[in-house]
Structure formats: C-alpha cells, structure tokens
Amino acid sequence: MRGEYKVPGGKLVAVDLEVTDGRVSRAAVSGDFFLEPDEALESIDGALLGMPETATVAQLTHVVDSVLGEGVTMVGFSAESVAIAVRRALGHATRWEDHTFEIVHEGPQSPAMHMALDQALAEAVGAGTRGPTLRIWEWGAPAVVIGSFQSLRNEVDPEGAERHGITVVRRISGGGAMFIEPGNTITYSLTVPGSLVEGLSFERSYAFLDDWVLGALRELGIDATYVPLNDIASPTGKIAGAAQKRLSNGTVLHHVTMAYDIDADTMLEVLRIGREKMSDKGTKSANKRVDPLRSQTGLPRADVIEAFKNHFRSRYATVDGGVTPAEQARADELVSTKFGTPEWTARVP
Incomplete structure (x- = not known):
C-alpha cells in the first residue's frame, strides 16, 4: 500500500507499506524532502514496524519522533507528515x-x-x-x-x-x-x-x-x-x-x-x-x-x-x-x- 502527503509550503512525503496480521510489517519512507543524517531515514522506517493498522496520526507521530535524536534535521517535512502519509497508505485518508x-x-x-x-x-x-x-x-x-x-x-x-x-x-x-x-x-x-x-x-x-x-x-x-x-x-x-x-x-x-x-x-x-x-x-x-x-x-x-x-x-x-x-x-x-x-x-x- 502506498500513501502520499504534500506538506503545504513544503515537500512530498510518500510511504510504501505492507501489513501482516493487522500490523505494519514493512515500511519505506521516501520523498523530495531533506534529511540529515542519511541514517535517520532507516530509523524512521524502523519506528513504523509493528504499529497497528488502526494507529492514529498522534500515535504514529510519537513513534517517529521517539527515534529522532537532537542531531537530526528535517527540512520540508515532519514526523506528523510521515504519519499522515501512513494513514493514507492504510486507507484511512484520501488524496x-x-x-x-x-x-x-x-x-x-x-x-x-x-x-x-x-x-x-x-x-x-x-x-x-x-x-x-x-x-x-x-x-x-x-x-x-x-x-x-x-x-x-x-x-x-x-x-x-x-x-x-x-x-x-x-x-x-x-x-x-x-x-x-x-x-x-x-x-x-x-x-x-x-x-x-x-x-x-x-x-x-x-x-x-x-x-x-x-x-x-x-x-x-x-x-x-x-x-x-x-x-x-x-x-x-x-x-x-x-x-x-x-x-x-x-x-x-x-x-x-x-x-x-x-x-x-x-x-x-x-x-x-x-x-x-x-x-x-x-x-x-x-x-x-x-x-x-x-x-x-x-x-x-x-x-x-x-x-x-x-x-x-x-x-x-x-x-x-x-x-x-x-x-x-x-x-x-x-x-x-x-x-x-x-x-x-x-x-x-
């Protein structure tokens, strides 16, 4: 499943997901945003694994934020925009x-x-x-x-x-x-x-x-x-x-x-x-x-x-x-x- 969210005034965030037994079993975040360091993208993907397909935007935002250290810089997107893209991929939101x-x-x-x-x-x-x-x-x-x-x-x-x-x-x-x-x-x-x-x-x-x-x-x-x-x-x-x-x-x-x-x-x-x-x-x-x-x-x-x-x-x-x-x-x-x-x-x- 794929979900996309264009941040107003910002960048496009896309998420490709697979769900097994009601939980996210694979997650791949992509987009035209800027993120430093590179390794932070793997951390974001990993944070989404195991989340229930019923997770709210607030819950998804929290888990993404939890893996972002002080040294991570996000330009054009945020943890919340990733969460919104995930909700869209799961069919809870429309474009x-x-x-x-x-x-x-x-x-x-x-x-x-x-x-x-x-x-x-x-x-x-x-x-x-x-x-x-x-x-x-x-x-x-x-x-x-x-x-x-x-x-x-x-x-x-x-x-x-x-x-x-x-x-x-x-x-x-x-x-x-x-x-x-x-x-x-x-x-x-x-x-x-x-x-x-x-x-x-x-x-x-x-x-x-x-x-x-x-x-x-x-x-x-x-x-x-x-x-x-x-x-x-x-x-x-x-x-x-x-x-x-x-x-x-x-x-x-x-x-x-x-x-x-x-x-x-x-x-x-x-x-x-x-x-x-x-x-x-x-x-x-x-x-x-x-x-x-x-x-x-x-x-x-x-x-x-x-x-x-x-x-x-x-x-x-x-x-x-x-x-x-x-x-x-x-x-x-x-x-x-x-x-x-x-x-x-x-x-x-």
Missing part, C-alpha cells in the same frame, strides 16, 4: 486525486440563502448524495456575515448597518465578521469529506485546503502566503479570511471571503473593529489591513474568478454542476427556520 470535485457557480442569492446553501450542500456531501464541491458565491445584497460564536452587538453597529442597507446574517462556522458588497467580494466554499483532511489538526487543515488558491493567486502575479490561523495575505496586506466547520456527518465546510475591492469607510461605519482586535495586527487602521485584489491584479472581478476556477481544474478532476432541487428545498427550509430568523442571528446577543 485530492481520489475525488472528482463539482464546481458550482450560479446566480446571486440572498445572504441568508448562502448560509443555508453551505449547510445543505455539506449535509449532502456527508450523506453521499453529492461529491466534494467548490461553490463560487454571487451576492444578491450587501451583508455582514458574523461568525457562529460572535456577539451581534459587539460586532455590528445597527445604525450603520441600517443606514447602508446592510443585511446581517450568522454562519455556522467560527471566525470573525466579514463585510460584503456585491461586485467587490469574492467568496467560495470548499465542501469535502473528512477523509481528505484526516489526521490534520484544524490549524493545519486551513493551510492544506487553501493551498490551491495560493497557487491561483501566484499565477495572477500576487505573492500570496498563508498566515496562521486563517488569513491569506500578500506583502501589501490581507487578501482574505477563511472559516471552517466540521459537521457531525464527517463533512468539512471550508469557506473563504476575499476583498476584490472595498469601501473601507462604509465598512468601518458598519463593523465595530476595536483596539483589542487590532492589537496583534501591527497596524492602527483596519483600512490598511485589507488590500483588494483589484489593485493587485488590474483584472475585472469575473476574470479573477475564472482564473481561480481554471487553476482548480488544472490541479484536480472536476465537473461543472449546480444545486439540485432537493438541496434547494433543504436550503429554503433552513432560511425559514434558521438563517433568516432573528433568533439565529442574535443567538449570541
């Missing part, structure tokens, strides 16, 4: 290449409907009625989207929102508030089975699931990097923020909002961005934290989105698709019972 992704890019929807579609499609992926999906959003109205655990009154100025006709909605994932203007924002959701991020912590899964869009941005001439925990940035400022939800059915919902252009003055009238929020950002102004894609690419928003889709297609197997009638019915129900209700929006007052 991007194991899936065909459906790309959904339909017309504008209300803010509440977008929240509902995220949940409806995630439920469908978990139920096996839909494959992993990349959904590009089109916004039907300006909005503020607050995180699942944020306080409504602490994040949004109600007078500013009313003055500018801003709809406030709450999503099912955590993270911070997003200021949305149709035509000035690029938002997408990546909905995948949990097997794709099996063994990855929340923190590592952000970088893993954002890796493709970093490649797309670099093709557009932007030196984009992942900034823990959930930001994408360039040398001139923040480009995007990501949020993630892992559903009980095993599905991972990962969505990203990017600033194509931005009305910073309106944003600051609607969002209550306090000093504590800015304290670790190295800047005193929220305007200077966000650098729009328009200024960095010089391209129309539609062209940027097409470039994103084409890059995704170039990396993975894809088909074009759409929301099914059953999924739309479920989303309609969620709008009326959850995302469109004041009780949900103000569940953390």
